[in-house]
């Protein structure tokens with residue numbers, strides 16, 4: 267069977283999403299039978315773009331000109347381009363301060379170091395290229411990555427999840443941290459798929475998977491308000507992972 271040609275690239279991010287893939291240690295031998303990772307700078311060298319790709323998986327947001335060039339090149343060469351992880355899908359923490367004076371921010375962090383002079387306001391991938399599918403998460407769940415790759419071997423793209431973390435949390439019969447413990451949990455408005463990882467450990471959801479589509483915002487805001495968390499507080503918290511989030 268012909269192996270699928272795959273490119274895996276990292277832009278502005280922590281490399282955690284690529285690492286999540288490399289951490290699939292038990293599955294890697296089988297993956298290498300089905301996929302040829304022709305461009306995967308984090309794991310293989312030399313890292314040269316060559317020919318066409320069946321799929322490009324891209325982690326991170328865009329904040330530098332060379333990243334934009336790489337992304338455009340990957341788009342041109344790839345049948346499918348997949349945004350991998352919260353930064354690629356939503357902008358993530360790098361885009362947290364979008365909207366504030368960029369020059370001032372640059373000075374605060376880098377002073378007069380010219381290295382940072384060419385950075386621009388961080389953007390999720392869909393703002394620059396067509397994205398065929400997205401696997402969100404900080405990082406994505408291992409099972410999601412494996413499902414994505416298994417689907418690609420059949421020419422299928424992942425179907426987006428459309429339910430909130432709360433759904434999974436209730437299925438696990440967890441005590442609700444928001445309603446029972448008055449903790450600021452964002453599960454109501456956050457895309458599921460993580461199996462309610464944090465609330466299941468007694469830690470409120472921080473919204474790392476981004477917004478759930480068609481959330482009942484009015485009701486959610488009313489519940490938060492009853493617990494003492496106002497609209498601005500909710501929005502500020504949600505925007506840590508998805509700076510474009512609007513309420």
Ligand code: SF4
Pocket residue numbers: 431432433435436440441442443444445451452453454462465470471
């Ligand atoms: S603990 Fe959080 S995720 Fe779980 S049901 Fe309550 S609000 Fe939803």
Ligand code: SF4
Pocket residue numbers: 404431456457460461462463464465470471472473474475476
């Ligand atoms: S519970 Fe919330 S913060 Fe935790 S992994 Fe899931 S989406 Fe992310």
